[in-house]
Each structure stands twice: as C-alpha cells, then as structure tokens.
Amino acid sequence: MLLAIDAGNTNIVFALFEDGQIRTRWRITTDARRTADEYAVWLSQLLHLEGYQRSDVNAVIIGTVVPRALHNLEVLSTKYFGVDPVVAGQGDAGWGMALDVEEPQNLGADRALNMIAAHEQFGGDLVIIDFGTATTFDVIDYRGAYKGGVIAPGINLSIDALVSAAAKLPRIAIEAPANDSVIGRNTVEQMNIGVYWGYIAMMEGLTARMKAEIGRPVKVVATGGLAILFEKHTDIFDAVETDLTLQGLALLWSRAHVGNAR
Numbered sequence: 001m002l003l004a005i006d007a008g009n010t011n012i013v014f015a016l017f018e019d020g021q022i023r024t025r026w027r028i029t030t031d032a033r034r035t036a037d038e039y040a041v042w043l044s045q046l047l048h049l050e051g052y053q054r055s056d057v058n059a060v061i062i063g064t065v066v067p068r069a070l071h072n073l074e075v076l077s078t079k080y081f082g083v084d085p086v087v088a089g090q091g092d093a094g095w096g097m098a099l100d101v102e103e104p105q106n107l108g109a110d111r112a113l114n115m116i117a118a119h120e121q122f123g124g125d126l127v128i129i130d131f132g133t134a135t136t137f138d139v140i141d142y143r144g145a146y147k148g149g150v151i152a153p154g155i156n157l158s159i160d161a162l163v164s165a166a167a168k169l170p171r172i173a174i175e176a177p178a179n180d181s182v183i184g185r186n187t188v189e190q191m192n193i194g195v196y197w198g199y200i201a202m203m204e205g206l207t208a209r210m211k212a213e214i215g216r217p218v219k220v221v222a223t224g225g226l227a228i229l230f231e232k233h234t235d236i237f238d239a240v241e242t243d244l245t246l247q248g249l250a251l252l253w254s255r256a257h258v259g260n261a262r
Contacts, residue, residue: 113248131224
C-alpha cells in the first residue's frame with residue numbers, strides 16, 4: 001500500500017492508497033519539531049485501529065510546503081516503513097508540467113499537486129480554488145501548463161486577524177448563514193456575513209475576471225475542507241474534489257514508479 005503524506009502549513013494528512021483508492025486517512029497538526037519517533041508512535045496506533053500493520057505500507061510519497069518538516073518525515077519512512085520515500089517535485093517525481101510564471105521555484109507543492117490531479121481528471125483550461133491556510137486560485141491551461149494565479153488570506157486567518165485586532169468582536173464558527181440576507185441584525189450575523197458572503201463575492205469576482213482573461217471555456221474545481229460549505233451558495237464550481245492534493249500525490253508516485261521500472 002502507498003502512504004501519501006501531505007504536509008501543509010496547518011495540518012499534515014496521512015492517507016493510505018490501495019489500487020489508486022484512498023482506504024483511510026489521518027490528520028495531525030503541523031509541527032516541524034515533531035520527530036520521526038513521535039510520528040511513528042501516533043501512526044502505528046492509528047494503523048492498528050483501522051486493521052493495518054506498518055508492514056502493509058511498501059511505498060511512501062511526501063509532498064510538503066514546510067521544508068523543516070521534510071527530514072523527520074523522510075526518517076519516518078526509512079526507519080519505520082523500511083522504504084526510501086519519493087519526494088514530490090524532486091527527481092523522478094518532478095512536476096512534469098510547464099511552469100509558465102516568473103518564479104517557478106516558488107510554487108508550493110500542494111498547488112502543483114492540485115494541478116496535476118485536476119488536469120489528469122478534467123483536462124481543458126482550469127481554475128483550481130484551494131481552501132487552505134491561504135485561499136489560492138491557480139490557472140492551468142489545456143496543455144497542462146501552469147499560467148499563474150492568486151493568493152488570498154485563508155478564511156481562518158481572516159477571522160483570526162479580525163478577532164485579534166478588534167477587542168469587542170467574538171470568535172465565530174465558519175458556517176453558512178441561516179438565510180441569503182447580507183444585512184446582519186447583530187454582531188455575530190454581521191461577522192458571519194462578512195466572512196461567508198465576502199468570500200463568495202471574492203471567488204465569483206475573481207473567477208469571472210480569470211475566465212474573461214483566458215478567453216476560452218474554463219472549468220472551476222474547488223478543493224480543501226471548506227469547499228463543500230461554499231458549494232451550497234454559489235454555482236461557480238464545476239466540481240468539488242476535497243482530496244485533490246492526495247490524488248496528485250498518488251498520481252505523481254505512479255508516474256515516478258513507472259519511470260524507475262524502465
């Protein structure tokens with residue numbers, strides 16, 4: 001089985017793949033100081049609870065936007081699973097797509113993996129919206145080339161900034177408003193409207209501008225845990241794939257594995 005590790009700024013997701021399908025997944029808070037031994041204790045227990053053993057894992061791929069976390073994840077793979085990990089974006093696991101931007105070296109692994117998976121699944125011109133620590137919009141053309149995008153503050157970051165800067169504002173949960181009104185009658189309603197409908201307005205406005213600039217039919221693919229929440233009140237998404245990054249890792253491992261087999 002393949003263990004895919006997606007190390008983001010907020011959480012690290014571990015997913016077990018078998019025959020290209022996710023069998024189970026686990027999430028832990030990202031901490032670059034966490035050692036391989038700590039990961040192993042935590043992960044071994046979770047594997048056992050799901051009926052698996054460490055010996056069931058015979059391949060590992062790591063994608064990370066936190067460079068300091070990579071070493072301990074590599075040690076986890078070699079020491080506790082007995083396999084040399086594939087690192088997304090390196091060696092035989094290179095992105096395999098043109099990066100038609102000014103600073104290609106700065107492209108985050110999660111965004112590249114999203115684009116690889118989306119292009120494989122949908123083809124054509126795409127806008128990919130990822131609701132993570134940041135909310136990102138990425139444009140990939142019909143040939144599979146990355147053309148650029150947008151980075152906006154993530155929803156939780158926006159709420160944190162608002163609450164920390166305004167003493168009287170309470171911390172609120174991210175949820176769809178009870179109705180479609182954008183005139184709040186109390187503080188919590190007004191904050192909820194600002195976050196929820198504000199993000200929908202941003203998404204709709206940016207994607208409309210992107211589509212006009214591209215000038216060809218475009219599919220919009222949403223990913224990240226909050227994509228489903230926003231899907232209820234906007235029609236801009238052509239598809240919602242919450243596991244796009246993990247799918248990209250599995251696809252990249254498959255390509256690297258085939259390359260090594262030749």
